[in-house]
Amino acid sequence: MSLVTRLTYALPHRFLSSLARSLAYSKHPRVSQWLIDTVTRKFGVDLQEAAISNPRSYESFNAFFTRALRPGAREAHRDDNAILMPADGRISQCGPIRNGEIFQAKGRSFTAAELLASEDDAKPFADGVFATVYLSPRDYHRVHMPWTGTLTRTVHVPGRLFSVGPAAVRLVPRLFARNERLVCHFDTDFGPMCVVMVGALLVSGVETVWSGVEIPQYGHIVTEKRYDGAGITLERFAEMARFNYGSTVIVLLPAGVATLDPSLHAESPVRLGERLATLHR
Template sequence: MRAAVAVQYLLPHRLLSRLVLWAARCRWRPWKNLLIRRVVAAYEVDLGEAAVEDATAYPSFAAFFTRALKPGARPLPTAAQAIACPADGRISQAGAISAGRIVQAKGQAVSVAELLGDEAAAAPYAQGQFVTVYLSPRDYHRVHMPLAGELVETLHIPGRLFSVAPFAVEAVPRLFARNERLVCHFRGADGPFVVVLVGAMLVSGIETVWSGVEVPPYASRPNGRDWQGQGIRLERGAELGRFNMGSTVIVLLPTGPARWGDLVPDQPVRMGQTLGNVTDVAKTSVDS
């Protein structure tokens, strides 16, 4: 096991993330401007597409990291049945769910039941489809709806905060089911679907548009909330939440006609681009 992975088992994940939370929300101008400039330079962040292009105008590093984009910067699909990419980033894996398990990385898999924290909730997805998008520090960090849907329930599941960078995903067994995460269940026109927001090392928060800050506080036990009948319906492409720092989004679609296009691991993607279709026959799936 490489040292960078081995040390993560020993690190105080939540303490480190709380320290990042404080640092990211500090409004002292010299500090927040130093952090922003260093990230912009290190990761070649394109502020030309941001609603606010002046890096020093953000009140905190967290505000910069969750920055909005200019209107029209991420065009949505025109086809009614297209599945929109939920976030900027890179494809980690995508394809068919086999026997209730998704591919985490080559040689690594995780069960849908464990990922969702509920055996019954996982049943519709046993032979469905999934896509995992990894967000790096350079990416736009708001998460959007892949399809239109009504929020049914959420489940905040406690866990560790391993890095979700590719080297860790390839080395840590069941990483996505071990990390703290927020599972969001939706009901769409073509059936249910799930969007999972996976926390990660130094991610200081997960927020949703319907409930505000969800993480922290970090969970000590699973915490579910029933949203049925509250009229929370989001259109395809609408913002559903955001990460403070890089992380991962996993979309699960049920057994049925949904298929992906030509997606390959490490492929760059942008929020809103067409990833597949809920009626088309599959062309290819990512090599596991």
């Protein structure tokens, strides 16, 4: 295990993330522009795709990082049976959920029940498929709907805030089932669908289009919000949530409803709106 990864076990995750959040929301021009310029240069951010391409036009680093794209920069796949990629980034892993187990990396796995914090919620996905998408600091940080769905509830699961970079994914057991996360449950015309927003070190802010800021406040117990009867239906490709920095989104689909696109594999670069899977009709 690398020294950096070892250190992350001992670091005060939430304290560091709170400090990072204060910097990210600072409207002091020198602070925000230094952060924007540093990240743009280091990670090669393409601002030509952004609705606002001038880096001096963002009032804070967070405004820059959660920037909108210009119209037409991303489009939904033309195949009406295509379940869509929810975000820009890279595939961390994807594939079948075997007996409730989700593959993480190099012999490591975690269960759907651990990820969702519920044995009952995991049952429909026991032999389904999953895709884990890692958003790097250079990527567009809004998450969109893979398929049209009606929100039924969210579950805020407290946890650590390990890095979700490739090294940590290889080395930290059950990483995605240990980090703080927001599980979003949807009903669709093919059954249940889960989209899980996983926080990370310095990346602990999650916002949704229906409720605003969800994380922080950091939690100490699993907290459920029910939306039965609220009529919150989001169309395929519509924005659903955003991260305040890079992190990971995991999509779970139930057994027998879809086949993952065969071109996808670990480290595949992906873009919002591409085909994630094909729905069985």
